[in-house]
Amino acid sequence: MFRILAFIIVFIGINAGHLSAQGNQDVLVLFRQHPNWQQMRAQFDQQNLPVSSRAVQLIQELKAIATGSQHGFKAFLSGLTADAELLHTYYIINAATVRVSEENLSDLLAFPEVEAVIELKKLPVYAVKPVEKRDAVSRAVGSHETGATVIGAPFMWNLGYTGLGRKLYTVDTGVWPVHPAISRQWLGNHLPQQQVWYGFDSDYPADKPDAHGTHVTGTVLGLDPGTADTIGIAFNARFMAADPIVEDVADIKPITTILEAFEFALNPDGNDQTTDDIPDVICNSWGVGDSIADGLCTAPFLLDLFTALDMAGIAVEFSAGNEGPSVSSISLPQYVTMDSLSIFTVGALDGNSQNLPIASFSSRGPTPCDVPDEWKIKPEVSAPGVDVRSSVQWDGYAFYSGTSMAGPHVAGAVLLLKEAFPTLSGREILNALYQSAIDLGETGEDNVYGKGVINLENAYNFLSLNNEPVPPLQSGFDVTISGFNLGEVVCEGTHDVRVTIANVGTAALDVSGEINLSIDGQFAGTANSSGMLQPGQSLSVPVTSYSFNVGESELVASISLFSNVLEREIINNSRVSHVHVQPLRDLPFGEGFEYNSLDGNGLLLINPDYADTWDTISTGGLGSSHYSARQRFITYGRKKQLDKIYLPALNIPPAADSVMLRFDYAYRYRSASLSDSLFVEWSDNCGDTWNSAFSEGGEALATVDTSWTLFKPFWPGQWAHFKTDLKPLISGNTLLVRFTSYNAGGSLLYLDNIGLYSEDDPTEINNLPKALQLRLFPNPAGETINLQSDRRLYEFSDYNHRFKRPATRRNQQERSEYFIYIRYREFARGLYLIQLRCDEGIFQSKFLK
Numbered sequence: 012m013f014r015i016l017a018f019i020i021v022f023i024g025i026n027a028g029h030l031s032a033q034g035n036q037d038v039l040v041l042f043r044q045h046p047n048w049q050q051m052r053a054q055f056d057q058q059n060l061p062v063s064s065r066a067v068q069l070i071q072e073l074k075a076i077a078t079g080s081q082h083g084f085k086a087f088l089s090g091l092t093a094d095a096e097l098l099h100t101y102y103i104i105n106a107a108t109v110r111v112s113e114e115n116l117s118d119l120l121a122f123p124e125v126e127a128v129i130e131l132k133k134l135p136v137y138a139v140k141p142v143e144k145r146d147a148v149s150r151a152v153g154s155h156e157t158g159a160t161v162i163g164a165p166f167m168w169n170l171g172y173t174g175l176g177r178k179l180y181t182v183d184t185g186v187w188p189v190h191p192a193i194s195r196q197w198l199g200n201h202l203p204q205q206q207v208w209y210g211f212d213s214d215y216p217a218d219k220p221d222a223h224g225t226h227v228t229g230t231v232l233g234l235d236p237g238t239a240d241t242i243g244i245a246f247n248a249r250f251m252a253a254d255p256i257v258e259d260v261a262d263i264k265p266i267t268t269i270l271e272a273f274e275f276a277l278n279p280d281g282n283d284q285t286t287d288d289i290p291d292v293i294c295n296s297w298g299v300g301d302s303i304a305d306g307l308c309t310a311p312f313l314l315d316l317f318t319a320l321d322m323a324g325i326a327v328e329f330s331a332g333n334e335g336p337s338v339s340s341i342s343l344p345q346y347v348t349m350d351s352l353s354i355f356t357v358g359a360l361d362g363n364s365q366n367l368p369i370a371s372f373s374s375r376g377p378t379p380c381d382v383p384d385e386w387k388i389k390p391e392v393s394a395p396g397v398d399v400r401s402s403v404q405w406d407g408y409a410f411y412s413g414t415s416m417a418g419p420h421v422a423g424a425v426l427l428l429k430e431a432f433p434t435l436s437g438r439e440i441l442n443a444l445y446q447s448a449i450d451l452g453e454t455g456e457d458n459v460y461g462k463g464v465i466n467l468e469n470a471y472n473f474l475s476l477n478n479e480p481v482p483p484l485q486s487g488f489d490v491t492i493s494g495f496n497l498g499e500v501v502c503e504g505t506h507d508v509r510v511t512i513a514n515v516g517t518a519a520l521d522v523s524g525e526i527n528l529s530i531d532g533q534f535a536g537t538a539n540s541s542g543m544l545q546p547g548q549s550l551s552v553p554v555t556s557y558s559f560n561v562g563e564s565e566l567v568a569s570i571s572l573f574s575n576v577l578e579r580e581i582i583n584n585s586r587v588s589h590v591h592v593q594p595l596r597d598l599p600f601g602e603g604f605e606y607n608s609l610d611g612n613g614l615l616l617i618n619p620d621y622a623d624t625w626d627t628i629s630t631g632g633l634g635s636s637h638y639s640a641r642q643r644f645i646t647y648g649r650k651k652q653l654d655k656i657y658l659p660a661l662n663i664p665p666a667a668d669s670v671m672l673r674f675d676y677a678y679r680y681r682s683a684s685l686s687d688s689l690f691v692e693w694s695d696n697c698g699d700t701w702n703s704a705f706s707e708g709g710e711a712l713a714t715v716d717t718s719w720t721l722f723k724p725f726w727p728g729q730w731a732h733f734k735t736d737l738k739p740l741i742s743g744n745t746l747l748v749r750f751t752s753y754n755a756g757g758s759l760l761y762l763d764n765i766g767l768y769s770e771d772d773p774t775e776i777n778n779l780p781k782a783l784q785l786r787l788f789p790n791p792a793g794e795t796i797n798l799q800s801d802r803r804l805y806e807f808s809d810y811n812h813r814f815k816r817p818a819t820r821r822n823q824q825e826r827s828e829y830f831i832y833i834r835y836r837e838f839a840r841g842l843y844l845i846q847l848r849c850d851e852g853i854f855q856s857k858f859l860k
Contacts, residue, residue, distance in 0.1 A: 244423025
């Protein structure tokens with residue numbers, strides 16, 4: 012039987028004998044001082060502090076406790092041997108991660124503030140795939156999933172509640188926010204990435220091969236607006252994500268990754284005084300493996316962790332686990348019982364069957380913890396978790412089964428209820444779902460269904476008994492910044508930055524207001540907008556001219572209307588965009604694949620999945636070229652991916668008679684259903700518009716006729732050669748070129764000898780005549796290279812410079828030799844061709860930096 016995403020915890024006491032260490036190891040140090048939760052809760056109640064304000068005081072208190080304990084410990088640790096290293100500190104629990112040697116372990120335990128030390132290798136986070144999964148061959152166009160009906164979501168929708176203004180946080184395998192069912196709801200569209208993505212495996216939002224996190228996210232809030240295909244419960248909510256959960260055992264992480272992800276939830280924007288950035292619910296589809304440690308039932312660090320999240324007003328729900336049907340198969344930390352409600356755990360039932368039978372794999376209670384009998388029952392509630400259709404990969408759908416599919420139904424229900432009752436805490440919302448669940452199985456709460464299946468109509472009525480629901484916001488006014496004028500890649504230098512304002516409401520709107528722009532976290536400019544826009548209309552507004560440096564920049568623009576209209580949504584009044592800035596170079600240009608790398612010489616790789624993409628490999632058949640770029644479509648994990656290689660932006664000399672683009676390629680065609688493609692495009696306005704230079708796919712792209720599955724070119728005849736003059740088509744003085752591969756799971760594609768030039772082809776090497784004695788050293792080169800020749804060399808050039816006089820020339824008459832010293836400190840590593848002009852003509856050689 013499969014298990015849900017899991018981690019195993021073995022709690023180690025303060026006795027150093029429990030620690031078996033050889034060499035340095037990472038440990039979690041737990042300090043003795045803990046918050047007085049009862050006193051803090053009483054203080055909140057006495058002050059009548061609203062839920063929206065409690066996190067400010069909570070964080071202040073937690074940080075004060077952590078600082079008091081950890082300050083002295085940091086000083087103590089610095090006094091140990093150089094082997095002791097402080098890796099990370101936490102305030103959500105009073106703890107620190109430390110790397111220490113075996114001989115220093117007893118010193119840690121002897122420090123008065125230290126309560127316990129835990130080996131992190133005993134706290135790994137395990138990932139387990141769904142119990143069952145299968146592709147979805149159809150979509151519910153204009154409809155919704157059965158699971159939504161089972162939990163009563165249409166009741167809330169009919170009242171006008173859709174999750175608008177609420178936030179989800181998934182702690183899972185990551186997410187693909189480009190999926191059409193969830194792309195509109197991604198908070199990264201409107202807020203800086205560091206506020207919405209806490210990445211461990213990827214610096215950018217991405218998911219693992221099974222797309223578990225994307226499936227979970229879609230179940231909570233998925234809706235494809237193009238087809239009205241509703242796979243989620245709260246389809247107008249927004250979401251943020253973290254990716255600590257892994258699928259490969261080799262990539263297992265310690266529990267400290269979870270601690271970091273949860274601490275991020277308390278303060279995503281980094282400002283202790285704000286609370287509107289905190290998520291309403293955290294969806295957790297991970298749990299424990301095989302072992303159960305009784306000591307964790309009362310482990311202070313777990314109690315502190317979940318109490319802190321609860322005190323901040325966040326609803327935290329966990330999938331129960333897939334270890335059923337055996338008794339007490341509930342996972343960890345789900346079986347940790349703090350009261351009758353926490354830790355809130357969800358079992359899986361079959362929502363496609365009329366009687367809603369429990370799934371055989373759904374883990375059962377009771378908890379093994381020594382708690383009052385009324386607290387022992389697990390799970391708390393149940394929800395649909397069998398054959399749940401949701402989003403996977405970039406645009407696919409699949410049916411998954413597991414308690415990981417049940418938990419997101421509860422998270423979506425929380426968001427709908429939070430929209431109706433925004434002043435209530437997450438705990439109060441969860442309690443309503445718990446108290447109002449429809450009883451299934453044995454009469455009353457049991458260790459199979461818990462209280463039963465959640466029901467949103469019942470929960471809404473339960474909360475309405477003592478709370479006045481806030482009517483759903485129906486304003487027809489809604490302005491958004493829908494985008495920027497800059498594309499994915501621009502040239503180094505100054506660009507005019509414009510933003511597009513759009514009326515996405517249902518009523519005409521005066522969009523007069525102030526627009527503020529920041530770039531890479533720094534204020535970059537401001538401008539005013541004006542005018543009346545009808546629904547669906549948009550307006551482009553110039554903001555500033557900005558000088559971009561080479562690299563990646565993050566642009567954030569926001570608009571504040573001068574009028575006091577009540578907008579339907581405020582979060583979309585800002586927009587975030589990322590742009591890559593390519594360096595400017597002079598002709599001629601040639602790639603540096605001979606270094607066996609795609610790095611260097613100004614190449615930029617755009618890899619959407621941060622996994623499968625272009626690499627380099629040794630090939631044959633091209634004479635002087637021994638390494639080529641390779642695209643392994645046949646081994647790709649997903650189809651339809653577009654990977655791009657951008658060349659640096661090239662200055663076009665006004666007097667150039669031609670601008671030749673050339674490259675070699677090799678491809679083996681398999682079948683019409685597996686037809687990969689290659690597109691080569693150019694832009695003479697730094698990426699504003701693109702034009703096609705080469706476009707071939709499938710059989711038309713093929714250069715060989717072979718059945719060799721993992722084809723690799725070795726002979727000249729296996730390569731095709733492309734050359735064209737772009738000069739008659741170019742109207743600007745800067746040229747940007749990109750190579751885009753389209754993956755259809757077909758074969759392997761190779762590129763080589765990419766060059767742009769106006770005179771001599773930089774990818775062709777004229778062998779030096781034997782009569783010309785020339786030595787380049789050292790080769791490979793470092794910051795400098797030396798040329799030693801038996802005759803005078805008048806000029807030299809390379810990829811980045813036209814012919815110039817030698818930097819240093821020394822005539823050694825006694826040996827009839829000439830010596831040139833050239834500095835290459837500022838050059839990127841890679842293969843360079845160098846042209847030499849002497850009395851006999853122009854010759855080329857090459858060197859490696």
